[in-house]
Amino acid sequence: MGTTAFRGARLLLPVALCLLAASPVVAETQALSLRQAVETALSNNPDITSLRKEAGIFDAASLRAGLLPNPTLEVEGATGALTGSSADNTLSLGISQELLLGDKRNKRSLVAERDMAAYRWQVLDRERTLKEQVQGAYYDALLAGQRLALAYRSIDLNKQLLQVAEDRLNAGDIPELEMYLVQVELARSEGARIDIDRAYLESSSRLFSLLALPHGEAPLLNGSLDAWTFKVANLADLKRLALNRRPDLKAVDAAASKGDAEVALAEAEAIPNLTAGVALSREASSMEIGGVEGRETAYTVGLKFSMPIPLFDRNRAGVQEARAKRSSAEIRAKAAAVTVEREVESAWASLANAEKVVSLYKSSILRQLEENLTLTQEAYRLGEVGILAVIEEQKKFFEVSDSYLTALHARQMAMAKLESAVAADMNGGEQ
Incomplete structure (x- = not known):
């Protein structure tokens, strides 16, 4: 067990060197852990930031829902000047207020409140998916970095093999063709390193884009694909x-709850509102008795009530629309719960399979891999095997090592998928 861990460490140790060589960072740049990467993305990502700003829209809707209708000022004047009675005139000043019946104000506020609740869960769900994206990009960058370290090691081994071949050629032990074969392998490994370096830069760029880092800022990554603390x-x-924590489920539940509030509001809208008003009137008139003209002024105060008669429109269309929306939201909520359970099952199965593959490498494959390579290299140096055997053993070593890194990457990706499916931190916040 200790030997296996030691060999695994020897395989993964050059990662730090490759990251230092491949990342264009300044000397003061600190290493970036996975947890820090997620926190940075949640703070800086423009999609999340813009979505959070939309909270002001729902705050405004909530404020609007609680407002009362504005009162109405009514001014009316009349004169008899056009009918030959210039001394006769009336002036009326009134104010009226629409009164909401059926508790419409509170029901509108309830709809706005549940709409805000659904929005908040949507923000949390977007944060959940962003976290999964950052984890995936982080592990992709780690995989590319460790593959780059493996490529550098391949180049070093081919250079060592070339030196041995040159020594044996000078001693007359091998034909010149063997040295050319080693030179071809060295060139091939250097070409592979260039391709891997490009992949590393692309994966790092994708990660830094998710983090919304300033242009030119490229911190080192201090995580490891082999880090593992998951408890069964x-x-x-x-x-x-998952059913208790998933924010997307909370969002659809909030939408269904909003549907109930909208139905109640639509039914209340069928009740017409009452408009009440008060008015002060002044009426001036004149009359002539016995050749003497007299003027009279009267003041009156009046009350006015008005209400639409719900004869043709009882908001049946609004009630029907609200009920249809509620039914649709309830169906989506039930379907979302089933989908979440399937996502958890799939992520769990993927993680179990990935763990089996990694265990297989650690228990039976990596155990002899490096030892076989060392023995073959030493046998060639002593002239016991040909150059093709060494080249073949080196290819096998790096192919299997690359497959092992891929298996570690698949396990971490499966864990990230499971964390996202459950909406919980499954590895204790490591990295």
Whole structure:
């Protein structure tokens, strides 16, 4: 067990060197852990930032829902000047207020409140998916970095093999063709390193874009694909945890709850509102008695009530629309719960399979891999085997090592998928 871990460490140790060589960073740049990467993305990512700014829209809707209708000022004047009675005139000044019946104000506020709740869960769900994207990009960059370290090691071994071949050629032990074969392998490994270096830069660029880092800032990554602290959990418990924690489920539940509030509001809208008003009137008139003209002024105060008669429109269309929306939201909520359970099952199965593959490499494949390579190289130096055997053993070593890195990457990606499916931190916040 200790030997296996030591050999695994020897395989993964050059990662730090390759990251130092491949990343254009300044001397003061600190290493970036996975947790820091996720926190940076949640703080800086423009999609998340813009989505959070939309909270002001829902705050405004909530404020609008709680407002009362504005009162109405009414001014009316009349004169008899056009009818030959210039002394006769009236002036009326009134104010009226629409009164919301059926508790419409509170019901509108409730709709706005549940709309805000759904929005907040949507923000949390977007953060969940962004975290998964950052984890995937982070592990992709780590994989590319460790592949780059493996490529550098391939170049070093081919250079060592070339030196041995040149020494043996000078001693007359091998034909010149063997040295040419080693030179071809060295050129091939250098070409592979260039391709891997390009892949590393692309994966790092994708990660830094998700983090919304300033142009030219490229911190080192101090994580490891081999870091693993996952504790076995029960699938049924994970499903229950997901159903209780997934923000997308909370969002569709909030939408269904909003549907209930919208139905109640639509039914209340069928009740017409009452408009009440008060008015002060002044009426001036004149009359002539016995050749004497007299003027009279009267003041009156009046009350006015008005209400639409719900004869043709009882908001049946609004109620029907609200009920249809509620039914649609309820169906989506049920379907979302089933989808979440399937996602957890799929992520759990992927993680279990990835763990089996990694265990297979550690238990039976890596154990003899490097030892076989060392023995073959020494046998060639002593002239016991040909150059083709060494080249073949080196190819096998790097192919299997690359497959092992791929298996570690697949396990971490499966863990990230499971964390996202459950909406919980499954590895204790490591990295």
